[in-house]
Amino acid sequence: MKKILFCVLLLAIAGACKRDFLNTKPLDKVSSTDTWKDGALAEAFVTGIYAGLGQGGFDEQMLAALSDEAVFTHPGRGINIINEGTLNPSNIGWVNVNYRWGKDASNTDMYAMIRQANLALENLRTATFDDKTLNDRLQGESHFMRAFYYHQLIRYYGGVPIVDRSYGLKEDYTVTRNTWEECVNFILKECDSAVTLLKGKSMSAGRATDLAAMALKARILLYAASDLHDMPTAKSKSALISGYAHPEFLGYVSGDRVARWTAAKNAAKALMDLAPTRGYKLNLTAPAPAADGKKNYVSLAMGGGSKGPDVDKSAETEILFGRYWTINKDEYAGMYVGLANGPNGYHNWAGNTPVQELVDDYEMMDGTKFSWTNPAQKAQPYVNRDPRFYASILFDGADWKPRDKISGTVDPANQIQTGKYDQGGGVFLPGLDTRSSSIENWNGSWTGYYVRKFIDPDPDLVDNTTRQTVPWPFFRYTEVVMNYIEACIELGEDNEAKTWLNRIRFRAGMPAVTETGAALKERYRNERRVELAYEDQRYHDCRRWMIAPATLGRKLVYIDVVGTLKAGASAASPYKHDETRYNYTYTPLEVNSQEDRKWDDKMYYRPIAQDEMNTNLKLIQNPGYN
Numbered sequence: 001m002k003k004i005l006f007c008v009l010l011l012a013i014a015g016a017c018k019r020d021f022l023n024t025k026p027l028d029k030v031s032s033t034d035t036w037k038d039g040a041l042a043e044a045f046v047t048g049i050y051a052g053l054g055q056g057g058f059d060e061q062m063l064a065a066l067s068d069e070a071v072f073t074h075p076g077r078g079i080n081i082i083n084e085g086t087l088n089p090s091n092i093g094w095v096n097v098n099y100r101w102g103k104d105a106s107n108t109d110m111y112a113m114i115r116q117a118n119l120a121l122e123n124l125r126t127a128t129f130d131d132k133t134l135n136d137r138l139q140g141e142s143h144f145m146r147a148f149y150y151h152q153l154i155r156y157y158g159g160v161p162i163v164d165r166s167y168g169l170k171e172d173y174t175v176t177r178n179t180w181e182e183c184v185n186f187i188l189k190e191c192d193s194a195v196t197l198l199k200g201k202s203m204s205a206g207r208a209t210d211l212a213a214m215a216l217k218a219r220i221l222l223y224a225a226s227d228l229h230d231m232p233t234a235k236s237k238s239a240l241i242s243g244y245a246h247p248e249f250l251g252y253v254s255g256d257r258v259a260r261w262t263a264a265k266n267a268a269k270a271l272m273d274l275a276p277t278r279g280y281k282l283n284l285t286a287p288a289p290a291a292d293g294k295k296n297y298v299s300l301a302m303g304g305g306s307k308g309p310d311v312d313k314s315a316e317t318e319i320l321f322g323r324y325w326t327i328n329k330d331e332y333a334g335m336y337v338g339l340a341n342g343p344n345g346y347h348n349w350a351g352n353t354p355v356q357e358l359v360d361d362y363e364m365m366d367g368t369k370f371s372w373t374n375p376a377q378k379a380q381p382y383v384n385r386d387p388r389f390y391a392s393i394l395f396d397g398a399d400w401k402p403r404d405k406i407s408g409t410v411d412p413a414n415q416i417q418t419g420k421y422d423q424g425g426g427v428f429l430p431g432l433d434t435r436s437s438s439i440e441n442w443n444g445s446w447t448g449y450y451v452r453k454f455i456d457p458d459p460d461l462v463d464n465t466t467r468q469t470v471p472w473p474f475f476r477y478t479e480v481v482m483n484y485i486e487a488c489i490e491l492g493e494d495n496e497a498k499t500w501l502n503r504i505r506f507r508a509g510m511p512a513v514t515e516t517g518a519a520l521k522e523r524y525r526n527e528r529r530v531e532l533a534y535e536d537q538r539y540h541d542c543r544r545w546m547i548a549p550a551t552l553g554r555k556l557v558y559i560d561v562v563g564t565l566k567a568g569a570s571a572a573s574p575y576k577h578d579e580t581r582y583n584y585t586y587t588p589l590e591v592n593s594q595e596d597r598k599w600d601d602k603m604y605y606r607p608i609a610q611d612e613m614n615t616n617l618k619l620i621q622n623p624g625y626n
C-alpha cells in the first residue's frame with residue numbers, strides 16, 4: 001500500500017511539473033497581451049510597421065529605370081518587360097517591396113504592413129500602459145504608416161480594397177476593390193488623425209511626424225486632381241480607359257475638379273505656412289552663383305548624411321520623412337548606393353545610369369533650352385549648363401573621387417572616362433568607365449553617363465568598400481512647394497506660381513522664369529523633372545499628367561564620345577580630358593538592344609498579380625490585363 005501511495009504521489013508531482021512547464025512563457029517571445037501592457041514593447045511593435053519601407057528608393061533597381069531618367073544596366077531583372085509593355089498578371093516583373101500588393105517572402109508587402117498597423121491601432125485603444133503621450137504618438141505613427149502604404153498601393157494600382165481591421169482565423173478574406181475616391185478619402189482621414197496625434201511630439205529621424213502626414217496629404221490631393229484620375233479627362237486621352245467598365249477604380253467619375261485643385265493647393269500651403277524654416281535656402285531674391293547652386297543641390301541630395309568638405313549639413317531640414325541608416329547595421333541596398341550605381345572604373349556596378357533624354361532637359365545657365373541643333377552646344381554639350389546637372393550626372397571628363405584609392409594610379413586626373421580616345425595610328429583607347437574598361441568590363445554604363453546624385457562625394461569614402469549614410473527622402477519640403485506651384489498654375493494663379501518656382505531656381509543658380517499659361521506649365525514640369533530627378537517622382541508624374549506615351553515610351557538614347565588627336569598632338573599618357581590635345585565629338589544614339597521601350601495605355605496601372613486574383617475572386621483586374 002505504501003508503495004502504491006508513493007507511486008501516486010510521484011505521478012501527481014510529475015503531472016504538476018508538466019503543467020507548470022506548459023504554462024511557462026517562452027523566453028525569446030513576447031505574448032500579444034503583454035505587448036500592450038508595456039510602453040516599450042508597444043513602441044517596438046509599431047517600429048516594426050516601418051519595415052514595409054524597405055530600402056526607400058535605394059534598391060539596386062531604382063524606379064528611375066522605369067522612367068525616362070535612367071536605364072538599368074543589368075538585363076534579366078524584370079524591368080525590361082515593364083518598359084517594353086509585355087508584363088501581365090502572371091508575370092508582373094520587378095516590384096519593389098514598398099509598393100508590392102501580393103505576398104512577399106519577407107512578409108513586408110503592403111497588406112502585411114497594413115495588417116500590422118490595424119493590429120496596433122486596435123490594441124493601442126485599449127492598451128494598459130499609463131503613458132498617454134506615448135500612446136497617442138504610437139497611434140499617430142500607425143495612422144500615418146497605414147495612410148502611406150495605401151497611398152503607395154493606389155499610386156500603382158488605382159482603387160484597392162480598404163482593410164481597416166485585422167482579420168482572425170476562418171474569416172472570409174475576400175473583399176471588393178474600393179473606389180479611387182473612397183481610397184483617397186480614407187488616406188486623407190488617416191493623415192488628419194496622424195496630424196492631430198503627432199502635433200507637438202518630438203520624434204527621432206525616420207519616424208512619422210505631423211509634417212510628414214501633412215506632406216502625404218498634399219501629395220495625394222495633387223494626384224487626386226491630376227488628369228489620370230479625372231475620368232472625363234482620362235477617357236478623352238485614352239481609348240483603353242474610356243472602354244473600361246469600372247472607371248470608379250481609376251479616378252473621379254464626377255465632381256468639381258477646381259475644388260480638387262484648390263484642396264491640393266491649400267494642403268501644400270498649410271505645411272509651408274506652418275514650417276517655413278524647413279525649406280533650404282528658399283528665401284533668395286536673385287540667382288545664387290553657379291558654384292553655390294551646385295553646392296546647394298549636392299547638400300540637398302546628401303540630406304545631412306555626408307561628411308564631405310563641400311556639403312552643407314543644414315540642408316537636412318528639407319527631409320520631412322526619410323529612410324535613415326545606421327553604420328553598424330549593414331543594410332543593403334540603402335547604404336550601397338555608390339557601389340550599385342557608381343562607375344565601373346572604380347569597381348562599382350553602374351546600376352541605374354542616366355539616359356540622354358534626362359541630360360538634354362537640363363537648361364543652359366541663361367535659362368534657354370539645350371539643343372543639339374545649336375553648333376556651339378553640340379560641340380560642348382556639358383558646358384554652361386544648369387548647376388543641378390553637375391550635381392546630378394557624371395559625364396565624360398567630369399571630375400570625381402580619387403581613383404587610386406580603389407583602382408590604382410591609372411588616372412591621376414580623377415575624371416570620368418566614358419568615351420574612346422585617339423592614341424595615334426588608328427588606335428583608340430576605351431575609357432576606364434566604359435564596357436571595354438581595362439579595370440572591369442562587364443558592368444560599365446551603356447549610356448555614357450553615371451548618376452552622381454545621392455552618391456556621397458566625400459573623397460575619403462570608397463563606394464566599393466565603404467558604406468554611406470545618405471538618407472532616402474520619401475518627402476522633402478521642395479516637393480510640397482512644387483505641389484503648391486502646380487496647383488496654382490492649374491487654378492490660373494500664375495504670379496504666385498512663378499514666385500515660388502523662381503525661389504527654387506534661385507537656390508540652384510538659375511534665372512527667373514517669366515512665362516504664363518501653357519508655357520509656364522511646361523516650364524514647371526521641366527523644373528520638377530530636374531529638381532526631383534531620381535526621387536521616385538518622374539514615373540508617377542508622367543502617368544498622372546498622361547504624357548507617358550511621349551516620355552516613358554520613348555526609345556533609349558545614349559551618347560557616343562570620341563576624342564580625336566589634333567594635328568601634331570600626341571596622346572596623353574595616362575589619358576586625361578584635354579581640349580588642347582583632342583577634338584571631342586558627342587553623338588546621341590537611339591539604342592533599342594537593351595530595352596525596346598514602347599508605351600501601352602495598360603501601363604498607366606500595374607496588373608494585379610494572378611495569384612491575388614485567384615485567391616480573391618471578388619477582385620476586378622485593371623484595364624488591358626484580362
